[in-house]
Amino acid sequence: MNAPGFAVRDLTVVLGRGKRAARVVRGVSWSVEAGATLGVVGESGSGKSMTVLASAGLLPPPAAVTGSALLGGRDLLKLSRRELEGIRGRRLGFVFQDPMTSLNPLLTVERQITEGIEEHLGATRRAARDSARVLLETVGIPDPDRRLDAYPHQLSGGMRQRVMIAIALSCGPDVLIADEPTTALDVTTQAQILDLVRERQERTGMAVVWISHDLAVVGGLADDVVVMYGGQVVEQAPVETLHSAPAHPYTRGLLGARPVLGRRRDQLTAIPGTPPDPRALPSGCVFFDRCPVKGDPRCETQVPDLVEVGRRHFARTFCPEDQ
Protein backbone atom coordinates (compact mmCIF):
# COMPACT_ATOMS: atom_id res chain seq x y z
CA MET A 1 0.00 0.00 0.00
CA ASN A 2 1.80 3.09 -1.16
CA ALA A 3 -1.12 5.44 -1.57
CA PRO A 4 -0.49 8.61 0.41
CA GLY A 5 -2.49 9.71 3.37
CA PHE A 6 -3.83 13.14 4.11
CA ALA A 7 -2.88 15.68 6.76
CA VAL A 8 -3.83 19.18 7.78
CA ARG A 9 -1.28 21.23 9.68
CA ASP A 10 -2.10 24.23 11.80
CA LEU A 11 -5.13 25.02 9.69
CA THR A 12 -6.89 28.28 10.46
CA VAL A 13 -10.04 29.63 8.83
CA VAL A 14 -11.36 33.14 9.37
CA LEU A 15 -14.66 34.07 7.73
CA GLY A 16 -15.39 37.74 7.18
CA ARG A 17 -13.26 40.68 8.22
CA GLY A 18 -12.92 43.18 11.04
CA LYS A 19 -15.41 43.07 13.90
CA ARG A 20 -17.53 40.47 12.20
CA ALA A 21 -14.61 38.12 11.58
CA ALA A 22 -15.46 34.60 12.70
CA ARG A 23 -12.51 32.40 13.62
CA VAL A 24 -14.19 29.12 12.85
CA VAL A 25 -11.08 26.92 12.64
CA ARG A 26 -8.07 27.61 14.86
CA GLY A 27 -4.81 25.77 14.39
CA VAL A 28 -6.22 22.36 13.60
CA SER A 29 -3.79 19.55 12.85
CA TRP A 30 -4.47 15.91 12.16
CA SER A 31 -3.42 13.22 9.76
CA VAL A 32 -4.66 9.96 8.41
CA GLU A 33 -2.64 7.28 6.72
CA ALA A 34 -3.51 5.22 3.71
CA GLY A 35 -5.93 2.48 4.63
CA ALA A 36 -6.76 4.11 7.94
CA THR A 37 -9.84 6.00 9.08
CA LEU A 38 -9.81 9.21 11.05
CA GLY A 39 -12.99 10.13 12.87
CA VAL A 40 -13.69 13.80 13.45
CA VAL A 41 -16.39 14.47 16.02
CA GLY A 42 -17.90 17.46 17.75
CA GLU A 43 -21.21 19.18 18.10
CA SER A 44 -22.69 21.02 15.18
CA GLY A 45 -20.82 24.28 14.60
CA SER A 46 -17.47 23.14 15.97
CA GLY A 47 -15.68 23.68 12.67
CA LYS A 48 -15.49 20.14 11.30
CA SER A 49 -16.86 20.96 7.87
CA MET A 50 -14.94 24.21 7.60
CA THR A 51 -11.69 22.32 8.22
CA VAL A 52 -12.11 19.85 5.39
CA LEU A 53 -13.70 22.31 2.97
CA ALA A 54 -10.88 24.79 3.54
CA SER A 55 -8.28 22.07 3.05
CA ALA A 56 -9.54 21.47 -0.48
CA GLY A 57 -10.12 25.11 -1.39
CA LEU A 58 -13.88 24.68 -1.33
CA LEU A 59 -14.71 27.73 0.78
CA PRO A 60 -15.92 30.85 -1.02
CA PRO A 61 -13.40 33.71 -1.32
CA PRO A 62 -14.24 35.80 1.79
CA ALA A 63 -12.58 33.00 3.78
CA ALA A 64 -8.97 33.51 4.87
CA VAL A 65 -7.24 30.14 5.17
CA THR A 66 -3.74 29.56 6.55
CA GLY A 67 -1.74 26.46 7.39
CA SER A 68 -1.30 23.52 5.11
CA ALA A 69 -3.15 20.51 3.74
CA LEU A 70 -0.79 17.79 2.66
CA LEU A 71 -1.62 15.14 0.12
CA GLY A 72 1.09 13.07 -1.51
CA GLY A 73 3.80 15.52 -0.52
CA ARG A 74 1.99 18.53 -1.92
CA ASP A 75 0.39 21.36 0.01
CA LEU A 76 -3.06 21.85 -1.47
CA LEU A 77 -3.25 25.38 -0.09
CA LYS A 78 -0.27 26.41 -2.22
CA LEU A 79 -1.59 25.06 -5.49
CA SER A 80 -3.09 27.12 -8.28
CA ARG A 81 -6.80 26.80 -8.91
CA ARG A 82 -6.13 24.67 -11.97
CA GLU A 83 -3.82 22.30 -10.09
CA LEU A 84 -6.30 21.97 -7.27
CA GLU A 85 -9.08 21.12 -9.72
CA GLY A 86 -6.88 18.28 -10.94
CA ILE A 87 -6.67 16.86 -7.41
CA ARG A 88 -10.24 17.34 -6.22
CA GLY A 89 -12.37 14.47 -7.40
CA ARG A 90 -9.28 12.66 -8.67
CA ARG A 91 -7.32 12.01 -5.49
CA LEU A 92 -9.69 13.50 -2.95
CA GLY A 93 -13.30 12.34 -2.96
CA PHE A 94 -16.02 14.15 -1.05
CA VAL A 95 -19.34 12.94 0.30
CA PHE A 96 -21.53 15.58 1.91
CA GLN A 97 -24.25 15.44 4.48
CA ASP A 98 -27.43 16.05 2.60
CA PRO A 99 -27.90 13.91 -0.51
CA MET A 100 -31.06 15.90 -1.30
CA THR A 101 -29.21 19.11 -2.00
CA SER A 102 -25.72 17.85 -2.82
CA LEU A 103 -26.73 16.40 -6.15
CA ASN A 104 -27.72 18.57 -9.08
CA PRO A 105 -31.50 18.21 -9.51
CA LEU A 106 -31.32 19.00 -13.22
CA LEU A 107 -28.82 16.37 -14.33
CA THR A 108 -29.16 12.61 -14.63
CA VAL A 109 -27.30 10.30 -12.30
CA GLU A 110 -25.20 9.24 -15.27
CA ARG A 111 -24.07 12.75 -16.09
CA GLN A 112 -23.21 13.51 -12.48
CA ILE A 113 -20.98 10.45 -12.27
CA THR A 114 -19.45 10.60 -15.73
CA GLU A 115 -18.46 14.25 -15.81
CA GLY A 116 -15.70 13.70 -13.25
CA ILE A 117 -14.50 10.55 -14.99
CA GLU A 118 -14.33 12.37 -18.31
CA GLU A 119 -12.56 15.32 -16.73
CA HIS A 120 -9.91 13.40 -14.79
CA LEU A 121 -9.43 10.14 -16.63
CA GLY A 122 -10.03 11.44 -20.14
CA ALA A 123 -12.63 8.74 -20.72
CA THR A 124 -15.04 8.94 -23.62
CA ARG A 125 -18.70 9.44 -22.86
CA ARG A 126 -19.35 5.80 -23.60
CA ALA A 127 -16.53 4.42 -21.48
CA ALA A 128 -17.55 6.75 -18.69
CA ARG A 129 -21.09 5.43 -18.84
CA ASP A 130 -19.80 1.91 -18.51
CA SER A 131 -17.72 2.91 -15.50
CA ALA A 132 -20.72 4.65 -14.00
CA ARG A 133 -22.79 1.51 -14.35
CA VAL A 134 -20.10 -0.55 -12.61
CA LEU A 135 -19.84 2.08 -9.87
CA LEU A 136 -23.57 1.97 -9.23
CA GLU A 137 -23.35 -1.79 -8.85
CA THR A 138 -20.42 -1.39 -6.51
CA VAL A 139 -22.31 0.95 -4.23
CA GLY A 140 -25.22 -1.46 -4.14
CA ILE A 141 -27.74 0.17 -6.43
CA PRO A 142 -29.94 -2.43 -8.09
CA ASP A 143 -30.86 -2.13 -11.75
CA PRO A 144 -28.04 0.32 -12.52
CA ASP A 145 -28.94 0.75 -16.17
CA ARG A 146 -32.26 2.25 -15.25
CA ARG A 147 -30.80 4.34 -12.42
CA LEU A 148 -28.25 5.91 -14.74
CA ASP A 149 -31.04 7.69 -16.56
CA ALA A 150 -32.84 8.71 -13.38
CA TYR A 151 -32.81 12.17 -11.86
CA PRO A 152 -32.02 12.61 -8.16
CA HIS A 153 -35.63 13.34 -7.21
CA GLN A 154 -36.58 9.90 -8.48
CA LEU A 155 -34.32 8.21 -5.92
CA SER A 156 -34.64 7.64 -2.19
CA GLY A 157 -32.31 9.43 0.24
CA GLY A 158 -30.22 6.31 0.74
CA MET A 159 -29.91 5.80 -3.03
CA ARG A 160 -28.86 9.38 -3.50
CA GLN A 161 -26.15 9.05 -0.90
CA ARG A 162 -24.96 5.91 -2.67
CA VAL A 163 -24.79 7.94 -5.86
CA MET A 164 -22.75 10.58 -4.01
CA ILE A 165 -20.40 7.84 -2.87
CA ALA A 166 -20.18 6.49 -6.41
CA ILE A 167 -19.21 9.99 -7.56
CA ALA A 168 -16.61 10.30 -4.81
CA LEU A 169 -15.13 6.89 -5.65
CA SER A 170 -15.36 7.30 -9.42
CA CYS A 171 -11.73 8.22 -10.02
CA GLY A 172 -10.25 5.94 -7.36
CA PRO A 173 -9.29 8.62 -4.83
CA ASP A 174 -6.48 8.25 -2.30
CA VAL A 175 -8.59 9.95 0.31
CA LEU A 176 -12.33 9.91 0.94
CA ILE A 177 -13.72 12.73 2.99
CA ALA A 178 -17.18 11.94 4.30
CA ASP A 179 -18.80 14.92 6.00
CA GLU A 180 -21.66 13.51 8.09
CA PRO A 181 -22.71 11.26 5.19
CA THR A 182 -25.28 9.34 7.21
CA THR A 183 -26.78 12.09 9.36
CA ALA A 184 -29.72 12.57 7.03
CA LEU A 185 -30.42 8.84 6.70
CA ASP A 186 -32.34 6.29 8.74
CA VAL A 187 -30.48 3.84 10.96
CA THR A 188 -30.62 0.86 8.61
CA THR A 189 -29.40 2.83 5.62
CA GLN A 190 -26.76 4.41 7.83
CA ALA A 191 -25.37 0.98 8.70
CA GLN A 192 -25.38 -0.06 5.04
CA ILE A 193 -23.48 3.05 4.01
CA LEU A 194 -20.94 2.46 6.78
CA ASP A 195 -20.40 -1.11 5.60
CA LEU A 196 -20.10 0.02 2.03
CA VAL A 197 -17.37 2.53 2.78
CA ARG A 198 -15.51 0.06 5.01
CA GLU A 199 -15.61 -2.57 2.31
CA ARG A 200 -14.39 -0.15 -0.37
CA GLN A 201 -11.61 0.99 1.89
CA GLU A 202 -10.42 -2.58 2.47
CA ARG A 203 -10.25 -3.13 -1.28
CA THR A 204 -8.59 0.09 -2.30
CA GLY A 205 -6.59 1.07 0.75
CA MET A 206 -7.79 4.63 0.60
CA ALA A 207 -7.61 6.86 3.63
CA VAL A 208 -10.95 7.93 5.07
CA VAL A 209 -11.83 11.04 7.04
CA TRP A 210 -15.23 10.44 8.59
CA ILE A 211 -16.93 13.43 10.15
CA SER A 212 -19.82 13.02 12.55
CA HIS A 213 -21.42 14.79 15.46
CA ASP A 214 -22.01 11.35 16.93
CA LEU A 215 -19.16 9.58 18.66
CA ALA A 216 -21.01 6.29 18.41
CA VAL A 217 -21.01 6.34 14.61
CA VAL A 218 -17.33 7.15 14.46
CA GLY A 219 -16.52 4.62 17.16
CA GLY A 220 -17.33 1.63 15.03
CA LEU A 221 -15.34 2.87 12.08
CA ALA A 222 -12.33 4.94 13.01
CA ASP A 223 -8.82 4.10 14.07
CA ASP A 224 -8.07 7.51 15.53
CA VAL A 225 -10.54 10.14 16.62
CA VAL A 226 -10.19 13.90 16.73
CA VAL A 227 -12.64 15.77 18.95
CA MET A 228 -13.32 19.36 17.88
CA TYR A 229 -14.89 22.16 19.86
CA GLY A 230 -15.08 25.86 19.08
CA GLY A 231 -12.81 25.50 16.07
CA GLN A 232 -10.06 23.71 17.97
CA VAL A 233 -8.96 20.14 18.44
CA VAL A 234 -9.65 19.50 22.14
CA GLU A 235 -8.74 15.85 22.22
CA GLN A 236 -7.15 13.29 19.98
CA ALA A 237 -6.60 9.59 20.60
CA PRO A 238 -7.00 6.08 19.24
CA VAL A 239 -10.66 5.22 19.37
CA GLU A 240 -10.31 2.64 22.19
CA THR A 241 -8.40 5.10 24.34
CA LEU A 242 -10.99 7.75 23.78
CA HIS A 243 -13.72 5.46 24.99
CA SER A 244 -11.84 3.94 27.88
CA ALA A 245 -10.00 7.00 29.11
CA PRO A 246 -11.43 10.27 27.80
CA ALA A 247 -9.25 13.08 29.12
CA HIS A 248 -11.16 16.23 28.18
CA PRO A 249 -14.33 17.20 30.04
CA TYR A 250 -15.99 17.87 26.67
CA THR A 251 -15.25 14.38 25.38
CA ARG A 252 -16.57 12.93 28.60
CA GLY A 253 -19.70 14.97 28.08
CA LEU A 254 -20.07 13.64 24.52
CA LEU A 255 -19.64 10.08 25.75
CA GLY A 256 -22.18 10.72 28.49
CA ALA A 257 -24.62 12.06 25.92
CA ARG A 258 -24.65 8.71 24.19
CA PRO A 259 -27.40 6.27 24.96
CA VAL A 260 -25.79 3.30 26.70
CA LEU A 261 -27.30 -0.15 26.96
CA GLY A 262 -28.95 -0.63 30.30
CA ARG A 263 -29.47 3.07 30.86
CA ARG A 264 -32.78 4.68 30.18
CA ARG A 265 -32.92 7.39 27.54
CA ASP A 266 -33.98 10.07 30.00
CA GLN A 267 -30.76 9.49 31.89
CA LEU A 268 -28.86 10.84 28.92
CA THR A 269 -26.43 13.41 30.22
CA ALA A 270 -26.27 15.93 27.43
CA ILE A 271 -23.89 18.83 27.97
CA PRO A 272 -25.89 21.86 29.08
CA GLY A 273 -25.28 25.12 27.23
CA THR A 274 -24.32 25.94 23.64
CA PRO A 275 -21.02 26.15 21.74
CA PRO A 276 -19.26 29.54 21.66
CA ASP A 277 -19.85 32.12 18.93
CA PRO A 278 -16.78 32.09 16.66
CA ARG A 279 -17.05 35.91 16.49
CA ALA A 280 -16.74 36.26 20.25
CA LEU A 281 -14.53 33.52 21.59
CA PRO A 282 -13.64 33.38 25.29
CA SER A 283 -10.16 34.51 26.27
CA GLY A 284 -9.46 31.37 28.27
CA CYS A 285 -10.40 27.77 27.66
CA VAL A 286 -12.93 27.57 24.84
CA PHE A 287 -15.04 25.10 26.86
CA PHE A 288 -15.01 27.21 30.04
CA ASP A 289 -18.68 28.27 30.00
CA ARG A 290 -19.96 24.73 29.90
CA CYS A 291 -17.20 22.92 31.73
CA PRO A 292 -18.31 21.07 34.89
CA VAL A 293 -14.69 20.84 36.10
CA LYS A 294 -13.03 24.28 35.79
CA GLY A 295 -10.38 22.85 38.07
CA ASP A 296 -7.57 25.31 37.45
CA PRO A 297 -7.21 29.08 38.00
CA ARG A 298 -5.91 29.40 34.42
CA CYS A 299 -9.12 27.97 32.94
CA GLU A 300 -10.75 31.38 32.55
CA THR A 301 -7.74 33.37 31.42
CA GLN A 302 -5.43 31.16 29.45
CA VAL A 303 -5.93 28.92 26.42
CA PRO A 304 -4.66 25.44 27.31
CA ASP A 305 -2.26 23.77 24.88
CA LEU A 306 -2.90 20.43 23.30
CA VAL A 307 -0.62 18.27 25.45
CA GLU A 308 0.23 14.62 25.46
CA VAL A 309 -1.62 12.89 28.26
CA GLY A 310 -0.91 9.31 27.26
CA ARG A 311 0.36 7.17 24.43
CA ARG A 312 -0.76 8.86 21.17
CA HIS A 313 -3.29 10.65 23.32
CA PHE A 314 -3.57 14.46 23.40
CA ALA A 315 -5.96 16.76 25.23
CA ARG A 316 -6.40 20.52 25.46
CA THR A 317 -7.27 21.04 29.10
CA PHE A 318 -5.60 22.07 32.32
CA CYS A 319 -7.28 19.23 34.13
CA PRO A 320 -6.96 16.01 32.16
CA GLU A 321 -8.81 13.17 33.79
CA ASP A 322 -6.30 10.52 34.68
CA GLN A 323 -7.81 7.11 34.88
Add this chain to the structure above:
Amino acid sequence: MLRFSLARAGHAVVVLLGVTVVVFTLMHLVPGDPVRVALGTQYTPESYEALRSASGLDRPLISQYFHYVGSAFTGDLGVSFRTGEPVTLVLLERLPATLSLAFAAMVIAVVTAFPLGVYAATHQGRISDTIVRVVSQFGVSVPDFWLGILFILLFSSTLGWLPPSGYVPLTEDPVGWLSRVIMPATAVGLVSGAIITRFVRSAVLESLGSEHARTARAKGLRRRIVRSRHVVRNAMVPIITVIGVQAAILMGGVIVIEVVFAWPGLGRLTFDAVSARDYPVVQGAVLLVATLFLLVSMAVDLLYARIDPRISIR
Protein backbone atom coordinates in the same frame (compact mmCIF):
# COMPACT_ATOMS: atom_id res chain seq x y z
CA MET B 1 -48.16 17.35 -23.17
CA LEU B 2 -51.56 17.45 -24.79
CA ARG B 3 -53.32 17.26 -21.44
CA PHE B 4 -51.10 20.01 -20.15
CA SER B 5 -51.92 22.21 -23.13
CA LEU B 6 -55.63 21.55 -22.83
CA ALA B 7 -55.61 22.29 -19.12
CA ARG B 8 -53.73 25.51 -19.75
CA ALA B 9 -56.10 26.47 -22.55
CA GLY B 10 -59.08 25.90 -20.28
CA HIS B 11 -57.44 27.98 -17.61
CA ALA B 12 -56.74 30.69 -20.16
CA VAL B 13 -60.37 30.84 -21.24
CA VAL B 14 -61.46 31.35 -17.64
CA VAL B 15 -58.91 34.13 -17.17
CA LEU B 16 -59.97 35.82 -20.38
CA LEU B 17 -63.63 35.67 -19.36
CA GLY B 18 -62.65 37.36 -16.12
CA VAL B 19 -60.81 40.00 -18.09
CA THR B 20 -63.87 40.70 -20.25
CA VAL B 21 -66.06 41.14 -17.17
CA VAL B 22 -63.63 43.61 -15.61
CA VAL B 23 -63.01 45.60 -18.78
CA PHE B 24 -66.67 45.66 -19.69
CA THR B 25 -67.68 46.90 -16.29
CA LEU B 26 -64.92 49.46 -16.11
CA MET B 27 -65.64 50.89 -19.53
CA HIS B 28 -69.25 51.41 -18.62
CA LEU B 29 -68.40 53.01 -15.32
CA VAL B 30 -66.02 55.54 -16.81
CA PRO B 31 -67.82 58.83 -17.35
CA GLY B 32 -68.30 60.04 -20.89
CA ASP B 33 -70.72 59.04 -23.59
CA PRO B 34 -69.06 57.33 -26.54
CA VAL B 35 -71.95 58.05 -28.88
CA ARG B 36 -71.70 61.77 -28.27
CA VAL B 37 -67.96 61.68 -28.73
CA ALA B 38 -68.31 59.69 -31.93
CA LEU B 39 -70.89 62.03 -33.42
CA GLY B 40 -68.99 65.17 -32.51
CA THR B 41 -70.40 68.12 -34.45
CA GLN B 42 -72.86 65.95 -36.35
CA TYR B 43 -74.88 65.49 -33.19
CA THR B 44 -78.65 65.60 -33.46
CA PRO B 45 -81.06 63.78 -31.18
CA GLU B 46 -82.09 61.57 -34.10
CA SER B 47 -78.57 60.62 -35.18
CA TYR B 48 -77.73 60.02 -31.51
CA GLU B 49 -80.57 57.54 -31.04
CA ALA B 50 -79.83 55.85 -34.36
CA LEU B 51 -76.17 55.28 -33.57
CA ARG B 52 -77.00 54.21 -30.03
CA SER B 53 -79.33 51.46 -31.13
CA ALA B 54 -77.07 50.45 -34.03
CA SER B 55 -74.23 49.97 -31.56
CA GLY B 56 -76.48 48.03 -29.20
CA LEU B 57 -75.84 50.52 -26.42
CA ASP B 58 -79.53 50.94 -25.74
CA ARG B 59 -79.83 47.36 -24.55
CA PRO B 60 -79.34 46.28 -20.92
CA LEU B 61 -75.72 45.98 -19.89
CA ILE B 62 -75.95 42.28 -19.14
CA SER B 63 -77.33 41.49 -22.54
CA GLN B 64 -74.66 43.67 -24.14
CA TYR B 65 -72.05 41.65 -22.27
CA PHE B 66 -73.33 38.25 -23.36
CA HIS B 67 -73.63 39.44 -26.90
CA TYR B 68 -70.06 40.69 -26.77
CA VAL B 69 -68.62 37.49 -25.32
CA GLY B 70 -70.62 35.36 -27.72
CA SER B 71 -69.29 37.16 -30.78
CA ALA B 72 -65.80 37.36 -29.33
CA PHE B 73 -65.65 33.56 -29.42
CA THR B 74 -66.13 33.72 -33.14
CA GLY B 75 -63.43 36.33 -33.51
CA ASP B 76 -65.87 39.20 -33.86
CA LEU B 77 -64.98 41.93 -31.40
CA GLY B 78 -67.48 44.45 -32.72
CA VAL B 79 -66.82 47.60 -34.71
CA SER B 80 -65.01 50.74 -33.70
CA PHE B 81 -67.34 53.57 -32.68
CA ARG B 82 -64.98 56.06 -34.21
CA THR B 83 -64.19 54.54 -37.58
CA GLY B 84 -66.74 51.79 -38.02
CA GLU B 85 -63.97 49.33 -38.84
CA PRO B 86 -64.10 45.81 -37.37
CA VAL B 87 -62.08 45.84 -34.13
CA THR B 88 -60.42 42.52 -34.94
CA LEU B 89 -58.98 43.99 -38.12
CA VAL B 90 -57.83 47.15 -36.38
CA LEU B 91 -56.06 45.08 -33.74
CA LEU B 92 -54.39 42.75 -36.21
CA GLU B 93 -53.18 45.76 -38.14
CA ARG B 94 -51.53 47.18 -35.04
CA LEU B 95 -50.22 43.92 -33.60
CA PRO B 96 -47.01 43.61 -35.67
CA ALA B 97 -45.84 47.05 -34.59
CA THR B 98 -46.21 46.21 -30.92
CA LEU B 99 -44.84 42.71 -31.21
CA SER B 100 -41.80 43.85 -33.13
CA LEU B 101 -41.13 46.64 -30.64
CA ALA B 102 -41.60 44.34 -27.65
CA PHE B 103 -39.42 41.70 -29.25
CA ALA B 104 -36.64 44.17 -30.01
CA ALA B 105 -36.87 45.50 -26.47
CA MET B 106 -36.67 41.99 -25.00
CA VAL B 107 -33.65 41.16 -27.13
CA ILE B 108 -31.91 44.29 -25.88
CA ALA B 109 -32.94 43.55 -22.30
CA VAL B 110 -31.78 39.94 -22.29
CA VAL B 111 -28.62 40.53 -24.26
CA THR B 112 -27.48 43.18 -21.78
CA ALA B 113 -28.91 41.71 -18.59
CA PHE B 114 -27.78 38.14 -18.84
CA PRO B 115 -24.03 38.63 -19.21
CA LEU B 116 -24.03 41.57 -16.78
CA GLY B 117 -25.92 39.64 -14.12
CA VAL B 118 -23.73 36.56 -14.45
CA TYR B 119 -20.60 38.67 -14.45
CA ALA B 120 -21.65 40.61 -11.36
CA ALA B 121 -22.55 37.43 -9.48
CA THR B 122 -19.27 35.71 -10.29
CA HIS B 123 -17.38 38.86 -9.25
CA GLN B 124 -19.38 39.49 -6.11
CA GLY B 125 -18.02 42.23 -3.90
CA ARG B 126 -15.57 43.50 -6.53
CA ILE B 127 -15.77 46.97 -7.95
CA SER B 128 -17.27 45.65 -11.22
CA ASP B 129 -20.10 44.05 -9.25
CA THR B 130 -20.74 47.33 -7.44
CA ILE B 131 -20.87 49.21 -10.73
CA VAL B 132 -23.38 46.76 -12.18
CA ARG B 133 -25.48 47.00 -9.05
CA VAL B 134 -25.51 50.79 -8.95
CA VAL B 135 -26.23 51.16 -12.66
CA SER B 136 -29.00 48.57 -12.61
CA GLN B 137 -30.54 50.17 -9.54
CA PHE B 138 -30.57 53.43 -11.47
CA GLY B 139 -32.07 51.67 -14.50
CA VAL B 140 -34.84 50.16 -12.40
CA SER B 141 -35.90 53.57 -11.12
CA VAL B 142 -35.85 55.45 -14.44
CA PRO B 143 -39.15 55.63 -16.36
CA ASP B 144 -38.72 54.29 -19.89
CA PHE B 145 -40.49 57.22 -21.56
CA TRP B 146 -38.07 59.62 -19.89
CA LEU B 147 -35.14 57.68 -21.35
CA GLY B 148 -36.98 57.72 -24.68
CA ILE B 149 -37.34 61.50 -24.66
CA LEU B 150 -33.68 61.79 -23.73
CA PHE B 151 -32.75 59.61 -26.70
CA ILE B 152 -34.86 61.69 -29.06
CA LEU B 153 -33.23 64.90 -27.82
CA LEU B 154 -29.76 63.43 -28.15
CA PHE B 155 -29.80 61.21 -31.23
CA SER B 156 -32.45 62.96 -33.31
CA SER B 157 -32.66 66.64 -32.36
CA THR B 158 -28.98 67.18 -31.53
CA LEU B 159 -26.99 64.62 -33.50
CA GLY B 160 -29.54 63.96 -36.22
CA TRP B 161 -28.54 60.30 -36.46
CA LEU B 162 -31.95 58.72 -36.14
CA PRO B 163 -35.51 59.62 -37.12
CA PRO B 164 -37.27 60.87 -33.98
CA SER B 165 -40.41 58.80 -34.46
CA GLY B 166 -42.59 56.90 -36.88
CA TYR B 167 -42.84 53.35 -38.04
CA VAL B 168 -42.29 51.26 -41.11
CA PRO B 169 -43.08 47.55 -41.10
CA LEU B 170 -40.13 45.24 -40.63
CA THR B 171 -41.21 43.23 -43.65
CA GLU B 172 -41.18 46.22 -46.00
CA ASP B 173 -38.03 48.02 -44.98
CA PRO B 174 -35.87 46.24 -42.37
CA VAL B 175 -33.31 49.03 -42.16
CA GLY B 176 -35.98 51.69 -41.84
CA TRP B 177 -37.68 49.61 -39.16
CA LEU B 178 -34.43 49.16 -37.29
CA SER B 179 -33.54 52.85 -37.37
CA ARG B 180 -36.93 53.66 -35.89
CA VAL B 181 -37.29 50.83 -33.43
CA ILE B 182 -33.87 51.22 -31.90
CA MET B 183 -34.66 54.18 -29.64
CA PRO B 184 -37.99 53.05 -28.20
CA ALA B 185 -36.75 49.47 -27.90
CA THR B 186 -33.59 50.56 -26.12
CA ALA B 187 -35.51 52.82 -23.77
CA VAL B 188 -37.88 50.02 -22.79
CA GLY B 189 -35.25 47.30 -23.03
CA LEU B 190 -32.77 48.98 -20.73
CA VAL B 191 -35.32 49.43 -17.99
CA SER B 192 -36.48 45.83 -18.30
CA GLY B 193 -32.87 44.79 -18.60
CA ALA B 194 -32.02 46.50 -15.34
CA ILE B 195 -34.70 44.51 -13.56
CA ILE B 196 -33.58 41.29 -15.22
CA THR B 197 -29.92 42.01 -14.41
CA ARG B 198 -30.69 42.19 -10.73
CA PHE B 199 -32.60 38.94 -10.89
CA VAL B 200 -29.91 37.18 -12.85
CA ARG B 201 -27.30 38.36 -10.39
CA SER B 202 -29.17 37.13 -7.34
CA ALA B 203 -30.23 33.85 -8.96
CA VAL B 204 -26.67 33.09 -10.03
CA LEU B 205 -25.34 34.10 -6.60
CA GLU B 206 -27.74 31.73 -4.93
CA SER B 207 -26.82 28.97 -7.34
CA LEU B 208 -23.10 29.64 -6.78
CA GLY B 209 -23.58 29.09 -3.07
CA SER B 210 -25.68 25.96 -3.48
CA GLU B 211 -24.55 22.61 -2.21
CA HIS B 212 -24.71 20.96 -5.60
CA ALA B 213 -22.39 23.63 -6.98
CA ARG B 214 -20.03 22.75 -4.14
CA THR B 215 -20.29 19.10 -5.17
CA ALA B 216 -19.41 20.08 -8.73
CA ARG B 217 -16.33 21.89 -7.44
CA ALA B 218 -15.46 18.97 -5.18
CA LYS B 219 -15.47 16.75 -8.28
CA GLY B 220 -12.63 18.84 -9.62
CA LEU B 221 -14.56 20.11 -12.62
CA ARG B 222 -13.04 23.14 -14.24
CA ARG B 223 -14.47 26.45 -13.13
CA ARG B 224 -15.91 27.16 -16.54
CA ILE B 225 -17.82 23.88 -16.50
CA VAL B 226 -18.98 24.34 -12.93
CA ARG B 227 -20.37 27.72 -13.89
CA SER B 228 -22.04 26.78 -17.13
CA ARG B 229 -23.30 23.30 -16.33
CA HIS B 230 -24.05 23.63 -12.64
CA VAL B 231 -24.41 27.26 -11.68
CA VAL B 232 -25.97 29.21 -14.53
CA ARG B 233 -28.05 26.32 -15.80
CA ASN B 234 -29.66 25.87 -12.41
CA ALA B 235 -30.24 29.58 -12.10
CA MET B 236 -32.17 29.54 -15.38
CA VAL B 237 -35.49 28.54 -13.81
CA PRO B 238 -35.95 31.75 -11.79
CA ILE B 239 -34.33 33.77 -14.58
CA ILE B 240 -36.79 32.49 -17.19
CA THR B 241 -39.63 33.41 -14.87
CA VAL B 242 -38.58 37.00 -14.61
CA ILE B 243 -37.85 37.26 -18.34
CA GLY B 244 -41.31 35.88 -19.00
CA VAL B 245 -42.91 38.34 -16.61
CA GLN B 246 -40.98 41.20 -18.19
CA ALA B 247 -41.99 40.11 -21.68
CA ALA B 248 -45.62 39.92 -20.63
CA ILE B 249 -45.44 43.31 -18.95
CA LEU B 250 -43.92 44.77 -22.11
CA MET B 251 -46.93 43.73 -24.20
CA GLY B 252 -49.14 46.01 -22.20
CA GLY B 253 -46.45 48.32 -20.95
CA VAL B 254 -45.41 49.96 -24.17
CA ILE B 255 -48.39 52.35 -24.21
CA VAL B 256 -46.49 55.42 -23.14
CA ILE B 257 -43.43 54.69 -25.21
CA GLU B 258 -45.61 54.11 -28.29
CA VAL B 259 -47.23 57.47 -27.72
CA VAL B 260 -43.85 59.20 -27.28
CA PHE B 261 -42.48 57.67 -30.47
CA ALA B 262 -45.72 57.81 -32.50
CA TRP B 263 -45.43 54.06 -32.83
CA PRO B 264 -48.70 52.74 -34.26
CA GLY B 265 -49.03 49.73 -32.01
CA LEU B 266 -51.61 48.44 -29.58
CA GLY B 267 -50.50 50.84 -26.87
CA ARG B 268 -50.98 53.84 -29.05
CA LEU B 269 -54.30 52.44 -30.25
CA THR B 270 -55.51 51.90 -26.70
CA PHE B 271 -54.47 55.39 -25.70
CA ASP B 272 -56.43 56.93 -28.57
CA ALA B 273 -59.41 54.63 -28.02
CA VAL B 274 -59.65 55.48 -24.33
CA SER B 275 -59.57 59.19 -25.11
CA ALA B 276 -62.39 58.70 -27.63
CA ARG B 277 -64.44 56.36 -25.39
CA ASP B 278 -64.20 53.81 -28.16
CA TYR B 279 -65.33 50.89 -25.97
CA PRO B 280 -65.05 48.07 -28.49
CA VAL B 281 -61.48 48.94 -29.39
CA VAL B 282 -60.38 49.30 -25.75
CA GLN B 283 -62.04 46.02 -24.83
CA GLY B 284 -60.52 44.27 -27.80
CA ALA B 285 -57.05 45.64 -27.11
CA VAL B 286 -57.16 44.62 -23.46
CA LEU B 287 -58.39 41.18 -24.42
CA LEU B 288 -55.60 40.80 -26.96
CA VAL B 289 -52.91 41.92 -24.52
CA ALA B 290 -54.29 39.54 -21.91
CA THR B 291 -54.12 36.73 -24.47
CA LEU B 292 -50.51 37.58 -25.29
CA PHE B 293 -49.79 37.62 -21.56
CA LEU B 294 -51.20 34.12 -21.20
CA LEU B 295 -49.33 32.86 -24.23
CA VAL B 296 -46.05 34.11 -22.80
CA SER B 297 -46.71 32.46 -19.47
CA MET B 298 -47.55 29.20 -21.20
CA ALA B 299 -44.31 29.39 -23.12
CA VAL B 300 -42.47 29.97 -19.84
CA ASP B 301 -44.06 26.89 -18.31
CA LEU B 302 -43.08 24.79 -21.29
CA LEU B 303 -39.51 26.06 -21.01
CA TYR B 304 -39.45 25.19 -17.30
CA ALA B 305 -40.42 21.65 -18.05
CA ARG B 306 -37.62 21.41 -20.58
CA ILE B 307 -35.03 22.58 -18.05
CA ASP B 308 -36.24 21.01 -14.84
CA PRO B 309 -37.00 17.29 -14.84
CA ARG B 310 -38.91 17.65 -11.58
CA ILE B 311 -41.62 19.53 -13.45
CA SER B 312 -43.40 17.03 -15.58
CA ILE B 313 -46.02 17.87 -18.16
CA ARG B 314 -48.02 15.01 -19.51
